[in-house]
Amino acid sequence: MKPAGFFITAFLLLCCVIPAQADDTLQVSDPWIREAPPGATVLAGYLTLTNTTSAPLVIEAVSSPAFEAVEIHRSQVVDGVARMQPVSELTVPATGNISLAPGGYHLMLLRPVRPLTEGDNVILLLHRADGICVTVTAPVLRMTESSSHQH
Template sequence: MRPLLQSLFLLCLLGPGPALAADLQVEDPWVRAGPPTARVMAGYMTLHNPGASDREIVRVTSPAFERVELHLSRVEDGMARMIPQDALRIPAHGSLELAPGGYHLMLFNPAAPLQPGDKVELTLQDAAGNRLQVSVPVRLPTDGDAGHSHHHHH
């Protein structure tokens, strides 16, 4: 079994480099603007996977932040909790919405104050090591952003 897994891993490494970019689509990415002294910000987007296999985002990095974590907001026992996630799974032929009140990115310690209209670069990495770079605007939430995960599903 191990040689088979190693072979599959090598095939993934030798396969087309921009596989994540070709297979995964990002819709409406944004980072919530905060006060100039904000040390933690949140990022949102919808990830679409037109491929035949589930995809997992296992890491997100950005030169604009010290670190980025994957999180899920959930109400448990009447208390809102943020639960760190090891990965974000995008089902085959499906999508995953990162939105206020659900899955989201936690962006820690911005390198510089960010204001509405600024853009930050995020690099999404999947379990196979493929990367997708996304330019994300910083903006204030709109009325449509206040809901949970009931919009932008196809």
């Protein structure tokens, strides 16, 4: 990792060490990380964010101690072509929600610090534009079509 990247990651992690006041304005449900084939350097993470306030809430960045970098991406099929694009921030609408789900918005989790398999839990830190940091524990799952378990 480049020094600048390390500094940013360290800073983002640090901001979550400072305890935020109990805050339920942003609720996180069904977080999970898709188990990837062995040796994968990119994984995808999903969750649903619900904003209980009457103003939009913005997620500026996401970080995780389990990955060197985390980006917010969006997959879209435009004219039959699958495109994936980085998104600079996520806006959760006032009293509304946004779902990060397969084939749409997702967390692009780059270069896992160690291999992850089903049963592992990963900490994700959601950095809100208002300075509040939300800690999420996401299980690694081996999921198949329509979010059903495959075994």
